[in-house]
Amino acid sequence: MKSRPPFFESRKTEGAMNPITVVSSLDEILTVLRGAGWRVAVHNDYSLNGMDMTFWLLTHPCGVYVKGEGRTDQQALFECERRARELFKPSP
Numbered sequence: 001m002k003s004r005p006p007f008f009e010s011r012k013t014e015g016a017m018n019p020i021t022v023v024s025s026l027d028e029i030l031t032v033l034r035g036a037g038w039r040v041a042v043h044n045d046y047s048l049n050g051m052d053m054t055f056w057l058l059t060h061p062c063g064v065y066v067k068g069e070g071r072t073d074q075q076a077l078f079e080c081e082r083r084a085r086e087l088f089k090p091s092p
Helices: 026-035 073-087
Strands: 039-048 051-059 065-070
Touching: 026 073, 051 073, 065 073
Parallel strands: none
Antiparallel strands: 039 051, 051 065
């Protein structure tokens, strides 16, 4: 397994993460994730019980993946980012 990427320092604000207020555009979210080594493996829009949904799956060169689903691309990517942060949070 390859080494872990650096923690998403560019997204930390005063010791707490708040992606909804720190980043507002889809391009910014993807830029942060791509800058940390993540790549989009799958992006799919679909309908579930008549409700439009989106799915994103991102992979990292160290051999892990994260997925996110939501009503919007931003919701799904916020979920991907949250999961990525959990995987690579700093060690105590």
